[in-house]
Amino acid sequence: MEFKDYYQILGVEPKATEAEIKAAYRKLARKYHPDVSKEAGAEDKFKAVNEAYEVLRDAQKRRAYDQLRTHGYRPGEEFRPPPDWGDDYGFDFGGAGGATGFSDFFESLFGRAAGARAAGPRRGRDVQARIEIDLATAYAGGRTRVALHDGGGERVLEVKIPPGVLPGQTIRLAGQGHAGHHGGRAGDLLLEVAVREDPHYTLDGRNVLSTLAVTPWEAALGASVSVPTLGGPVELHIPKGSQSGRKLRLKGRGMPGQPPGDQLVTLAIHAPPAHDEAAERAYAAFRQAFADFDPRRRH
Structure with a gap:
């Protein structure tokens, strides 16, 4: 050997x-x-x-x-x-x-x-596997199924997802690992959590990052707008004189936990198109009103 x-x-x-x-x-x-x-x-x-x-x-x-x-x-x-x-x-x-x-x-x-x-009770070995869920399930919790392949074929288990689970954390299913020996209890199944990419949100620990499109007048004059979060829409106050790239915090609107995370909203100013003569005149008047403004000027 x-x-x-x-x-x-x-x-x-x-x-x-x-x-x-x-x-x-x-x-x-x-x-x-x-x-x-x-x-x-x-x-x-x-x-x-x-x-x-x-x-x-x-x-x-x-x-x-x-x-x-x-x-x-x-x-x-x-x-x-x-x-x-x-x-x-x-x-x-x-x-x-x-x-x-x-x-x-x-x-x-x-x-x-x-x-x-082995003549006495001996615990079975643990089994490690990976489970992938979407961000909404990671936030709110829920149930999903996982298929496992072992020497006895395939088995499908229903897994309870706790609210606020993060990528890399492990969900333990007691007794779902390898069988024990001589009356010993079975090992556990250890599921490492992976969270699929979301088109609207990004995770940063327990914080949730998002981008909010705002109009030039909302940014300049201030406004209160509805913002989507994982827990549902909330009102966000945009301070007067905000610029693109400014980050605003929605306290406690991130992933659940002790304490919960926040949602960090990055503002992105979007200008409407000058699609007709009236819009062009409005832009021309705007240009004249702010003739001294040059965003490329170094201060």
Whole structure:
């Protein structure tokens, strides 16, 4: 059997912290997950990443594995378990006949011990997946369906979306991961949230960004106009003398939370077209009234 370098598989240094190992695992698990990856061999890479994490996340397994690495084994080379190491370092070196579901290398190190632990209740492993929703659902919450593919085929779950969920956050569905062993409870399903781009709004944390078209006279004289928000239209006061690019804040009109975000509205002045002689005369009078105004003049 071949020696496996679990640190190399996860792309971390041997001195990596628990947090660094967990972050690397999550990144690779998302990349190679059979439900989302189109890469050749993604399923095998996904299994290798899970196996590496199974060893490096467990302090006892990691200590034993680190002792083994000090003897100079290289990835891919033929591995023969050293004699009399099992009792000293917590290895089994006997195999468990497929009890773990991992590689022969893993089972040769930890198999029998894993098999012994399986005699009692053992929790199933968590499953990671990704769910994409629109901004309106992220704001208000709701329900959506997600299809998962595993060894038993496809299963469809209905997922409750909490109001105010943000991109990158995780929704946990208890008991929807891998089955437990010998009466142990099932693992959980961890759904990473992605929010589709919206034509009218952009997220900035819990704040919502939008652009509002206003007329020259609304900007110059001030006005109160109706502004769309994710929670419905509200009245916005445009101060007298506003310019394009000015940002106005609608307090608490962003994504729900504790505290909720705000909506930041950027003004964009739109001039009406001079589509007839009357409009042209109006523009000519406007030009004459503001003959001294030059927006390109440096102050």
